[in-house]
Amino acid sequence: MLRLLTIEFHKLKYSRSTLIFSAIYLVLFCFLALFASIHFEFGNVDFQLADQGIFNFPYIWHFNAYFASFLKIFLAIVIVSMISNEYSNRTIKQNLIDGLSKKEFILSKIYTVVAFALISTLVLFVVSLVLGLIFSDYNEFSIIFSELEYLIAYFVKLLGFFAFCMFLGVLIKRSAFALGLLFIWWIAESIIINVFRFVIFKDGELTAKFSQFLPLESMANLVKQPFSRLSLVKSAQNQMGTDILSNDYVIHWYQLLIVLIWVAIFFYGSYTLLKKRDL
Structure with a gap:
């Protein structure tokens, strides 16, 4: 495993696009810290975002996992480019000539995807x-390290998304078209969900039970919006007598299992495509 990972990271460190998008990802990720310290002024109102409780333990694990997941597209570009460059630069053929089997080649990509996640x-x-530790009002050890399951969900979510991107990269061979297909797939899932909700089932609960098995939707279900947990939102909903936002933010074991099954399907599909393809 270490040998295959070394080969992959050796390739990636000479890829300019990889370095650029990885840097953008890390900068935006760390921007959370800067954003938290900003003071907003609206007339006589002066407040700091961190003072609103979004960085309190253990809520912060949920909040940051939700928003950080939006940045995964930058690493997805890296993964798709990693696959497409193998074809455009003909390094995949050279690797096989040098003694690397197709199984080892796919394993090197899988290890890289897992490493990124x-x-x-x-x-x-x-x-x-x-x-x-800087902004939270609660610093007890038991509180700090509670609800770390959101990190597990975040990891599985990224793993599923990156595995999907890897499969599309192997399938299409061109990064731009692979990313385009990813976008089309997202639109297709949205259309399917709305058709089942408003035409076939005409019921939101039945639609949710069906849509949880779709790849992108299953990944999205792992870390749902955290806003309904904020006391400010809860108070507003109680006063209005309605649930504006969903209150189901619990991570269920079967949701993790569904995504992991998709991960296995995408990894096996990538290997099957490469195995049957004449390079």
């Missing part, structure tokens, strides 16, 4: 821990 989760943990 692990590193991203570690960055999320460090950034969230630092922000929490």
